[in-house]
Amino acid sequence: EAQVTQNPRYLITVTGKKLTVTCSQNMNHEYMSWYRQDPGLGLRQIYYSMNVEVTDKGDVPEGYKVSRKEKRNFPLILESPSPNQTSLYFCASSSLAGGHNEQFFGPGTRLTVL
């Protein structure tokens, strides 16, 4: 089954404790992206990747890091989480063949930083 998976789905942590949210897709998509969803603000792009070893900042990259060592995986790293990073996070992937196509979203990770 074609899908995007994220782990963990729920996470409660404390300020300053490094964490990683994993994202994996099995559709051989070139493009992967991370978003955060906050009430009234919609989805805001954090980072995206056009392919392996190619990453770039989205609209709200501060406090986040990513890596793309393999095509299928695109982890999101919070080196020193802060309470303002409490949010719902979505990973998404898409094919770039024939132009930029629809995004396939993961199930989301609800992060609470105390």
Place this chain on the structure above:
Amino acid sequence: AQSVSQHNHHVILSEAASLELGCNYSYGGTVNLFWYVQYPGQHLQLLLKYFSGDPLVKGIKGFEAEFIKSKFSFNLRKPSVQWSDTAEYFCAVILYSSASKIIFGSGTRLSIRP
């Protein structure tokens, strides 16, 4: 700066009423346009998309959208809503020049009274 505006934050309708959700973007170049739906507790799913050609596009579940280039708009419509359409709806735009920057609107919450 480029942006996507969804002016209706919360829309409440009765079953069988007609629906129109507004989406406007600010960008003078070529765009790819999408509408996504997020049912309660779920991830985003594609409703419909527009790349080129006929500006009236049909999506799943009886939804359609019309791209009006002169108005920079891509409004979502459905002639008769059902209770199961209760969800949050997001308009998204890909700027063709970058092919990587994806901008989402802030979303419109649709509540259907049975």
